[in-house]
Amino acid sequence: MIFGKTGFGGAVADFEAAVVAQDAKRSGKAFVRLQETFGQAKEADLLDGGPRLAGVLEQVPPGPRAVVAVLVGACVERGADAGRCAPGVLAGLREALEQAVAFADAWAATGGGAFPAADGDAPGDDIVERVGADAAAGWWTLHQWETAAVAMLNHPVVRVDAAGVRGELLRLLTSVERASGAEFKCLAYALLVLDDEPLVALHRASGTGYLLRFSGVGDNFQLHTLLADALIGGGHVEGHAPSSQEAAVCRETPGQVDTVGSFDLTAPDGARLWNEGAPADIPVVDGVRLLVLDKPSYRRQWPAGRFFPGMRGDVLLERALEPEETERWFAHVSPAKDATG
Known part of the structure; x- marks a missing residue:
């Protein structure tokens, strides 16, 4: 596609050409235009522009590179091909993380202290002098890379x-979170998402077991x-069943619907697995994630929905386990521990 000279499409074309030519003045002007014109961009320009911007990310200087990555993520959220855009964004994320680790090391080596809040347009000269420009840019832009990467990881x-x-x-x-005390929960959880993952769920009260498979949760x-x-x-065990609306918003329907808990989620060793955690926390036993479903120990309410609104999720029941299979799986299970233990 050949872009015109105006609008987001024109800004993408100018920015791409200027970056390839290493024309700093021209790319700077096009960079401003990218941000100014994105809100009014036509669908065709977004679909084409996302992959083109992702293709030149590596050649963009560290500071503006993160902003361009966010624009790529926004293009993906509006329909651009995530598979084509993701390699450039994830490569940029890795470099930013490596530089943020370098920031942590340099910060500790030069006196330590609380990490500076990366809430300005750019790190101050004192920060740059202390840790180096690249390391400062890595730490300073990490939340932007988180936004861009999650937009990619929404897609299976x-x-x-x-x-x-x-x-x-x-x-x-x-490493960055431990050193800084900061939390990048969205990025961490997106990196932990499992797809086509088998799960054995044992219902302790009924002594029954089930093989399920989940994706995008x-x-x-x-x-x-x-x-x-x-x-x-599905009528397999007794308890509180969520409404169709509660289940729908956990799959792909937008929004949230109030729900109440149906189980205590328990690890095979009896430890509680909290709702605030991720499915990747469920231990693997004999090559399969093994989860015990206990009666809820107290009434708990929350808004049912998806942690990642742009990510479709599902849990499918493949079959009920035969009694002999269930007994073998229960052999790995200990009594539930007190939640405070």
Whole structure:
């Protein structure tokens, strides 16, 4: 597609050409136009512009690179191809995380103290002198990279394609969080999302077991509601079944609907698995995630919905386990522990 000279499409074309030519003055002007024209961009320009901007991210200087990555993410949210955009964004995220780790190391080596809040347009000269420009940019832009990366990771094709790097990204992120005391929960949970993941759920009160498979579930609140819909709503076990609306907003319907808990989620060793956690917290036993469903120990309410509003999630019941299978799985299970223990 050939863009005209105006609007977002024209700004993308000018920015792309200027970055490739390493024309700083021209790219600076086009960078401003990208931000000014995005809100009125036509669908065709967004679909084409996202991958083109992602394709030159590596050549953009560290500061504006994060802003361009956010624009790429916004293009994806409005229909641009996430699979084509994601490699550039995730590569930029990795570099920012590596630089943020370098920031933490340099900060500790030069006296430590509370990390500066990255809430300005750019780090001050004193920060840059203390840790270096690249490290400062890594820390300063990390929330922007989080926004851009989550927009990519909303899509299963990206999560599958990035399977080989997600663990390393999470390792780097964990290092930054520990050193800084800051939380990047959206990015951490997005990197932990599982797809086509088998799950054995054992219902302690009835002594029955079930093989399920889940994808795109952002947190255990969402998992909890979808498990209750599959097992209680499906007539397999007794308990509180969520309404169709409560289940729908946990799959792909926009919005939230108040719900109440149907289970205590318990690990095989008897420890509580909190709704605030992620499905990746469920322990793996003999190659499969194993979860025990106990009677709710108290009434708990929350707004049912999706942790990632742009991510479709689901839990599917494949089959009830035979009694012999169920008995073998229960052999791995300990009594539930007190929630405070």
